[in-house]
Amino acid sequence: MDLAKQIEPNAEIAARRRAAGLLARATTDELHAAWDKLPAKPEVKPVRGPETGLVMVRGRIGGGGAPFNLGEATVTRATVLLVSGTAGHAQALGTAKANVRLAAIFDALWQEDGTRDFVEATLLGPIEARVAAEDKQKAEETAATRVDFFTMVRGDD
Amino acid sequence: MYVAVKGGEAAINNAHRLLADRRRGDRSLPSVTIEQIVEQLGLAVDRVMAEASLYDRALAALAIRQSRGDMIEAIFLLRAYRTTLPRFGSSVPVDTAAMKVERRISATYKDLPGGQLLGPTFDYTHRLLDPSLLTDEPVDEPERRDTPQEHVMRVSDILAHEGLIEDDGEFSEDHQAGDLTREPLEFPMSRDLRLQALARGDEGFLLALGYSTQRGYGRNHPFVGEVRIGEVEVEIEVAELGFAVSLGRIRITECQMVNQFKGSSKAPPQFTRGYGLVFGQSERKAMSMSLVDRALRAEELGEDITAPAQDEEFVISHSDNVQATGFVEHLKLPHYVDFQAELALVRRMRADIEASRNGGKDMREAAE
Numbered sequence: 001m002d003l004a005k006q007i008e009p010n011a012e013i014a015a016r017r018r019a020a021g022l023l024a025r026a027t028t029d030e031l032h033a034a035w036d037k038l039p040a041k042p043e044v045k046p047v048r049g050p051e052t053g054l055v056m057v058r059g060r061i062g063g064g065g066a067p068f069n070l071g072e073a074t075v076t077r078a079t080v081l082l083v084s085g086t087a088g089h090a091q092a093l094g095t096a097k098a099n100v101r102l103a104a105i106f107d108a109l110w111q112e113d114g115t116r117d118f119v120e121a122t123l124l125g126p127i128e129a130r131v132a133a134e135d136k137q138k139a140e141e142t143a144a145t146r147v148d149f150f151t152m153v154r155g156d157d
Numbered sequence: 158m159y160v161a162v163k164g165g166e167a168a169i170n171n172a173h174r175l176l177a178d179r180r181r182g183d184r185s186l187p188s189v190t191i192e193q194i195v196e197q198l199g200l201a202v203d204r205v206m207a208e209a210s211l212y213d214r215a216l217a218a219l220a221i222r223q224s225r226g227d228m229i230e231a232i233f234l235l236r237a238y239r240t241t242l243p244r245f246g247s248s249v250p251v252d253t254a255a256m257k258v259e260r261r262i263s264a265t266y267k268d269l270p271g272g273q274l275l276g277p278t279f280d281y282t283h284r285l286l287d288p289s290l291l292t293d294e295p296v297d298e299p300e301r302r303d304t305p306q307e308h309v310m311r312v313s314d315i316l317a318h319e320g321l322i323e324d325d326g327e328f329s330e331d332h333q334a335g336d337l338t339r340e341p342l343e344f345p346m347s348r349d350l351r352l353q354a355l356a357r358g359d360e361g362f363l364l365a366l367g368y369s370t371q372r373g374y375g376r377n378h379p380f381v382g383e384v385r386i387g388e389v390e391v392e393i394e395v396a397e398l399g400f401a402v403s404l405g406r407i408r409i410t411e412c413q414m415v416n417q418f419k420g421s422s423k424a425p426p427q428f429t430r431g432y433g434l435v436f437g438q439s440e441r442k443a444m445s446m447s448l449v450d451r452a453l454r455a456e457e458l459g460e461d462i463t464a465p466a467q468d469e470e471f472v473i474s475h476s477d478n479v480q481a482t483g484f485v486e487h488l489k490l491p492h493y494v495d496f497q498a499e500l501a502l503v504r505r506m507r508a509d510i511e512a513s514r515n516g517g518k519d520m521r522e523a524a525e
Contacts, residue, residue: 016402017401017402020398021390021402021403024402024405025405051243053242053244053245054243054244055245055246055247055393056244056246056336057212057248057391058249058250058334059250059253059356060325061326061327062324062325062326062413062430063253063413063432064254064311065325065326066326066327066328067250067334068334068348068353069334069335069336069337069353070352070353070356070434070436071207071211071212071353071356071357071436072210072211072212073212073248073407074211074216074242075245075393075404077245079397089397091393092404092405094405095215135257138257140301140302140303140304141300142259142260142274142304143274143303144300144301145260145275145276145277146272146273146274149268
């Protein structure tokens with residue numbers, strides 16, 4: 001079997017997962033800024049939503065055991081269709097319907113060869129950088145609260 | 158005769174209008190915003206989300222504002238809201254080992270991979286009121302330090318390597334996690350359902366029960382193996398895509414309680430465990446939950462059931478504060494007819510006693 005063909009779908013899935021994860025983290029400002037920069041606004045048909053519902057968040061007993069239902073979280077999702085026929089999906093925690101609709105449009109644009117680079121450069125890249133910076137800052141703030149134990153050396157040894 | 162009565166409509170309307178006024182308070186003060194509640198009363202928001210069993214910080218803050226800070230009322234509001242929404246599905250189980258840790262402490266190991274990370278804790282504060290918070294004084298930025306590239310390893314995994322602690326808690330392959338929002342409670346229940354009930358249970362109730370186990374009512378000799386607080390990714394399988402994608406992150410608190418060990422003819426002595434997992438930052442709740450989880454495993458572990466915290470039906474039936482407040486507070490609603498009936502009964506009983514007393518007296522008098 002052709003190895004490249006086996007790897008390719010996984011790489012494509014990983015890329016889509018990354019894009020969807022970043023779009024779920026997009027702020028209103030980031031989405032609007034990217035939309036404003038879009039040279040040609042696409043014609044978009046709503047397919048589903050945006051609609052808000054619940055996802056049952058599951059945990060695992062003991063952290064790694066059998067799943068159990070921890071509690072629900074609000075989630076908003078949307079599916080749109082570009083005139084070109086590309087469908088875009090987006091879903092994010094919370095109730096920001098307008099954001100998720102825009103995210104679905106960018107998901108569709110990201111799938112199209114002509115606009116993927118634009119979406120990467122003006123939206124996904126900045127989100128990725130912001131999230132990484134926020135994570136780094138938090139991690140460093142937490143690291144500053146790490147306890148450094150030291151041993152009291154007795155003088156009579 | 159029972160006569161149906163109506164009334165109170167105007168009184169109720171005016172009462173609600175008065176409530177809105179008192180909720181707003183002094184109009185010369187600025188109104189508190191949802192963002193302010195989320196940012197500055199974050200632990201209140203976390204508690205409402207945990208006990209409402211609905212993670213949404215903005216809606217929890219709205220509920221706190223609407224309830225004038227009455228936490229159980231806020232929890233009730235959020236619970237009621239969730240019933241209006243459809244369920245899209247269940248998440249992939251969250252991976253607490255991959256948590257973006259903001260606090261992590263262990264009381265069992267001093268030096269452990271990842272270290273003791275105190276995070277934003279009340280521990281070691283002197284519990285003295287801080288007059289600087291009477292005014293809006295500037296607050297220093299947090300200190301920072303380079304992060305070591307070290308995985309914050311789970312304490313249970315450290316003990317598991319030596320086989321000194323029981324497994325995380327498995328069920329058979331075909332076991333479906335129960336959901337108490339979909340099925341009525343039935344006893345005895347499996348541990349997954351118990352954990353769901355405890356995760357949404359009243360913090361005060363679980364704290365008291367956990368405390369009771371420490372004071373000897375179902376003692377199980379606990380150590381905090383680990384408490385960790387931080388953000389985890391929530392992922393869901395999307396049917397249209399055919400794979401799981403992230404919806405964003407939520408903050409949760411996890412407690413691994415390491416408890417007394419016991420061996421048998423078949424198994425060598427091993428530590429047992431209690432588990433706590435709660436929405437938001439709430440280690441008091443997560444610790445209480447893990448104490449109660451362990452206590453409720455008494456039957457599974459062959460221990461005598463002697464204390465309230467070990468009684469599954471008692472604990473789970475009374476852990477939900479929305480249910481509890483509903484039944485307690487319904488007592489203030491009109492019970493005019495019930496009470497009239499009881500009143501009539503007491504009067505009749507007294508009249509009977511009076512009559513029999515008088516009857517006796519009459520007879521005595523007659524005899525004399």
